[in-house]
Amino acid sequence: QVQLVESGGGLVQAGGSLRLSCAASGRTFSSYVMGWFRQAPGEEREFVAFIDRSGGVKYYTDSVKGRFTISRDNGKNTVYLQMNSLKPEDTAVYYCAAALSYRDYDNPNKYDYWGQGTQVTVSS
Numbered sequence: 001q002v003q004l005v006e007s008g009g010g011l012v013q014a015g016g017s018l019r020l021s022c023a024a025s026g027r028t029f030s031s032y033v034m035g036w037f038r039q040a041p042g043e044e045r046e047f048v049a050f051i052d053r054s055g056g057v058k059y060y061t062d063s064v065k066g067r068f069t070i071s072r073d074n075g076k077n078t079v080y081l082q083m084n085s086l087k088p089e090d091t092a093v094y095y096c097a098a099a100l101s102y103r104d105y106d107n108p109n110k111y112d113y114w115g116q117g118t119q120v121t122v123s124s
Helices: none
Strands: 004-007 008-012 018-024 033-039 045-052 059-061 068-073 078-083 090-097 116-121
Touching: 004 090, 008 045, 018 033, 018 090, 033 068, 033 078, 045 068, 045 078, 059 078, 078 090
Parallel strands: 008 116
Antiparallel strands: 004 018, 018 078, 033 045, 033 090, 045 059, 068 078, 090 116
16 A cells, blocks of 8 residues: 655746655555656646656656656655646646556556645746
8 A cells, every 4th residue: 555645736937847746655665666647627637757666767748758857766755756847738736646567657547546636837
C-alpha cells in the first residue's frame, strides 16, 4: 500500500515555473514506477511524465518535452515535476501515481495508487 500526497501547485504567470512534489508513504517506494498526469475541466486525465524505479528512464508527452522534468529521490520517497516556461494550456489539476508494472506507462488505468491532486493555474 502506498499513499501519495502532492504539493507545490499554485497560480503563476505564463513563462513562469513551478515544482510539484509527490511524497509517498511506506518503505517500498523504490519498487514503484511513477507517473504524473493532469486533468483540465471537462477533459480526460492526460499523461504528462513517467520515471522508472531508478530514475534512469523517463518519458514525456510531446507538449511538455523540453519544458518539464521528472525526477525522484528514493531516499526521500519523493517524485518531482519541475515545470518551466509554463503556458495557459498547462492549467489543470496535476496528479502523481504509482504502479508496480512498467507496461503502458501512459495509461492511467495501469496505475495502482493516486494522490489527491494539486491545482496548477497559468495566467496569460
